[in-house]
Amino acid sequence: MRFTIKLGSGPLLLVAMLALPACTSSGSGGSDMGSTLGNMLRYGSTTEPPLARAVEVEATECPAVTVADGGAALRRGTSQISIANVARECIERAGGAISVKVGLEGRALLGAGGGGGRFDVPVTFQIKRGDRVIVSRLKRVAVTIPANDTQSSFMAIESDMIVPPGTGEYEIEVGLGGAAAAASPRRRRG
Structure with a gap:
């Protein structure tokens, strides 16, 4: 069955779109919303997302980030770089692993x-x-202070750090510099 709908038909367009999935049928003989339009309404895409993506949820436990002792700031010549x-x-994720960003x-x-x-x-x-x-993980970030300025901001983001299932409580730590970030006492941040 084929429908032609003119855009700008207002409420008629909405009624026709809602009725369309009931008029189409998937190859299995049912009238589920497995059609392209059904996928657009459900997922905002013409295809269903992969199953692994569908079961990802925000973890109930996400510890605060700590800043390593000695890792909050460092000097480069007479300049100072610090975490703000x-x-x-x-x-x-499916299976219980946790992906941390x-x-x-x-x-x-x-x-x-x-x-x-x-x-x-x-x-x-x-x-x-x-x-x-x-x-x-160690990441190198370029920070540029333009001529005639006295300061600049920068951001660093690290994604997909995987905590295996069954790990239990864990800590997230950041620090500037390689050796300073390995120190054990920490200062808690946000």
Whole structure:
């Protein structure tokens, strides 16, 4: 069966769209919404999302991000680079693994007599359970302070850090610099 609907028909268009899935049939003889239009209404796409995506949900437990002792700031010449804000997101996947996404916002300030320039800032992201490191990633972020400015902001985001199922309680930690971020005492942030 084929329908022709003119756009701009107002309420008639809505009624026709809602009735259309009931008039179409899938190959199985049922009148489910497995059609292209049904998928558009349900998922905002012409196809169904993969099953693994459909079962991902926001994890009920997502620990606050801590900043490693000695990892909150570092110096480059007379300039200082520091962490200003942190955030995280934890998504539970099928099978119980948790995918963690961590981000930080930082600031670079020129010191006395400093000029604009580019700094290479190492940022460490870690997930730990007690003293055991589950995931550790080092990312280098370019921070640029334009000439005639005294400061600049930067962001670093690390995605898909996987916590295996059955790990239990874990900690999320960030720090500037490679060695400083490995220190054990931490300062809690947001």
